[in-house]
Amino acid sequence: MYIADQWKDYELIDTGDGERLERWGDILLRRPDPQIIWPKTGNDPRWSQVHGHYHRSSSGGGEWEWKRKIPERWELGFQKLKFHIKPTNFKHTGLFPEQAANWAWMMNKIAQANRPISVLNLFAYTGGATVAASSAGAEVVHVDAAKGMVQWAKENHQLSGIGDRPVRFITDDVFKFVQREQRRGNKYDAIIMDPPSYGRGPGGEMWKLEQSLYPFLESCMSIMSDQPLFMLINSYTTGLAPTVLSNILNMTLKQRFGGTISSGEIGLPITNSGMVLPCGILGRWES
Template sequence: MFLADDWKDYELIDTGGGEKLERWGSYILRRPDPQVIWPLQDEYRLWREADGHYHRSSSGGGHWEFRKQLPERWTISWGPLSFHIKPTGFKHTGLFPEQAANWRWMMDVISKANRPVKVLNLFAYTGGATVACAAAGAEVCHVDASKGVVQWAKENLHLSGLGDRPVRFITDDAFKFVQREIRRGKRYDAIIMDPPSYGRGPNGETWKLENDLFRFIETVSEVLSDKPLFLLINSYTTGFSPTVLKNMLTLTIGRKHKGRITTGEIGLPVTRSGLVLPAGMLGRWEA
């Protein structure tokens, strides 16, 4: 398992009863998590007095309950990177802290390449990986279909003092963008993707991970340069095995380029219990 265990501004304090208790900078948040299927051992003071508690509705969705007025957003840092945090209506905060396990790896691979590196970040959300790659010296193309999160990613880049780095922000459907890049003859040395389990496009197109991921990896492989550096896939789809991801990478990029394929779970250490909370999985092809 790949652990994101080098945070100072974030902490997974405890888990239980379908929820997790987290510290985001100075604020404590209590949120549901589908992986937490063990009971809460002790609902001590921090659980009861969390600054924000997201209650899931039985009919879908949910709402935040705040014990005190929090700022509209605040900032946390990981190493040299900084991010805006904001509780959203979908329980998220705008950052997945477990991804620090990937940020460190990408920054290391890019820094050791000792050459210009072009990165394509697909389904790029608020830009954690984009900021990390830019900090390591890469030129980045950031693609997400949501205009709001693309703007959030721009703000995170500036917040990290990297506003002058060569980063291109694109609001578009990832698959259509990649198809256009193929026709334009554009190539990238590294590709990052965090595809959703299910999605619907602006014209009614549907995306289902188990049906479409293999074809998408094949298509994305066509925009890799002649000397690619890495391809990284993140997945939060429950029931999807790391071995399945390894097989897909082996049958696609593994047939075109020599390299090493690594897959596994990503996790967050739980301070109070010493447990590890699984938080998705990754698949890496590295030259």
């Protein structure tokens, strides 16, 4: 288990009855989480003191119930990184705090490489990994198909005070972008990807993680440099075991470059219970 336990501005206070109680800076939020199948074990008064409570709808989706006024968006810091937080209609806030475990790892890998490192961040969302890699000194290419998310990532990069560092922010289909990079002969020392469970490709073809991840990973092999530093795969697909990521990294990266592989769950510590909330899985290859 890789636990994101270095936060000061974020805290998973309590969990139970299908919900999580969180502190995002000074803002308290209450959100559903399908992993939380246990009951509440205490009587923390903050459950009823939240600024916002996201309610799932029986017909799908849901909406926020605002009990106290909050800013349209606010800042959250992790070490020297800063991010804009803004609750969305899909219960998310624009940041997955468990990913801090990966940010700390990649910042250390890049800083200790003692050479220029180029990073490709695919399905890059609001740029948590982009900001982390850039702050550690890497040159980064950030790719996401959603224009609004790419703009949010640009703002996070500026907010962290590293807006002058070399990052290319690209709004594009990830699969088409990788194919073009193959034709151009461009190479990367590290690739980060956080692929969806389901999606559609540029030609309307169906992406299903279990069927599509391995061939996509194979295609990414052709844009790895001769001295790659790492590959990181995150997955939130329910039911996919961490060993699956180990196996496909073993059959691709390790077979070609050697190195080591690690995989496991990624999670957040729960303050009130001392337990850990699982938030997905990851697979890492490193030279």
